[in-house]
Amino acid sequence: MNKLQRYIFLSLLTAAALILSILEGMIPLPYIAPGAKLGLSNIVTMTVIVVFGFKDAMLVVILRCILLMLVATNPVTFIYSLASGIMSTIVMSLGLKYCKKLSFIGVSVLGAMTHNATQVTVAAIIFGTFNLYYYLPVLSLVSIFTGCFVGYTSIFVSDNLNRTLLRLRREV
Amino acid sequence: MKTKINRYDIALIAAIVIINVVILFSGGRKAVHADEKIAYVYSHEELVGEYVLSDDYKTEFTVGDEKSGYNTVHIENGEVWIHDATCPDKICLSQGKISSDGEIIVCLPNQFMIQIEDNSEEENDVDFMAQ
Numbered sequence: 001m002n003k004l005q006r007y008i009f010l011s012l013l014t015a016a017a018l019i020l021s022i023l024e025g026m027i028p029l030p031y032i033a034p035g036a037k038l039g040l041s042n043i044v045t046m047t048v049i050v051v052f053g054f055k056d057a058m059l060v061v062i063l064r065c066i067l068l069m070l071v072a073t074n075p076v077t078f079i080y081s082l083a084s085g086i087m088s089t090i091v092m093s094l095g096l097k098y099c100k101k102l103s104f105i106g107v108s109v110l111g112a113m114t115h116n117a118t119q120v121t122v123a124a125i126i127f128g129t130f131n132l133y134y135y136l137p138v139l140s141l142v143s144i145f146t147g148c149f150v151g152y153t154s155i156f157v158s159d160n161l162n163r164t165l166l167r168l169r170r171e172v
Numbered sequence: 173m174k175t176k177i178n179r180y181d182i183a184l185i186a187a188i189v190i191i192n193v194v195i196l197f198s199g200g201r202k203a204v205h206a207d208e209k210i211a212y213v214y215s216h217e218e219l220v221g222e223y224v225l226s227d228d229y230k231t232e233f234t235v236g237d238e239k240s241g242y243n244t245v246h247i248e249n250g251e252v253w254i255h256d257a258t259c260p261d262k263i264c265l266s267q268g269k270i271s272s273d274g275e276i277i278v279c280l281p282n283q284f285m286i287q288i289e290d291n292s293e294e295e296n297d298v299d300f301m302a303q
Binding site: 099101102103105106109110113136137138140141144148152 | 176177178180181184185188189192193195196
């Protein structure tokens with residue numbers, strides 16, 4: 001796979017992550033706690049970490065956050081999504097590298113938890129109140145379900161992507 | 173490929189569930205009150221009562237006695253005001269009704285104070301910001 005093909009795939013995945021982030025806001029969810037959401041764009045983050053590696057995943061996450069700010073939300077949300085995206089990418093790639101016994105599902109649960117914890121931390125810093133940490137246990141419990149869902153989906157997505165890339169290599 | 177859920181995943185998830193449930197039930201008591209509006213009543217620098225201000229809660233009570241001076245507090249519709257007092261200046265009466273976070277009524281002659289703490293507003297802000 002040459003450089004051009006690599007960048008085409010990364011930009012396609014960034015676009016997919018952006019669309020997932022926007023669609024996620026349109027799905028009505030039962031109100032559990034502020035900040036509880038599906039985290040569908042984590043599917044893309046997870047897939048890129050598995051197929052392309054940590055650096056490209058970071059690139060995709062940062063690009064997705066910037067594009068999301070320009071397309072759908074505001075600069076304040078950008079701070080939240082960027083911080084939590086970067087932190088969960090770091091934790092997920094560390095998890096894949098060092099916790100060899102965990103499957104994708106376990107790793108993505110860790111990533112979802114980091115995502116929520118970072119978001120609560122950023123909110124606590126911005127608002128200057130640590131009362132917000134009372135939400136963290138609830139959010140962590142919610143993130144187990146979303147993490148399982150994201151992990152299970154990314155298994156199929158990364159499997160498919162790997163097969164596509166293999167075929168591409170054979171043709172070239 | 174590590175593509176199937178295995179017992180290490182289940183162990184991780186179980187550990188997270190247990191830790192969070194323990195935190196929720198041990199430290200979560202204040203979280204239950206997080207969205208409530210509470211009036212703290214102080215007399216002679218001591219906390220003598222906490223009243224949760226909801227829309228349908230109504231009560232009237234007196235702090236202090238005839239000899240050293242008293243204040244009669246009235247709570248209705250999430251608002252607090254002084255109904256009657258023995259103090260000479262009646263400043264506590266003229267402070268009117270209080271209902272939002274941080275507002276206080278003070279009666280210096282009787283060393284009496286009511287303070288409202290409201291955490292729900294803060295949450296609404298966060299809810300709006302974190303969309």
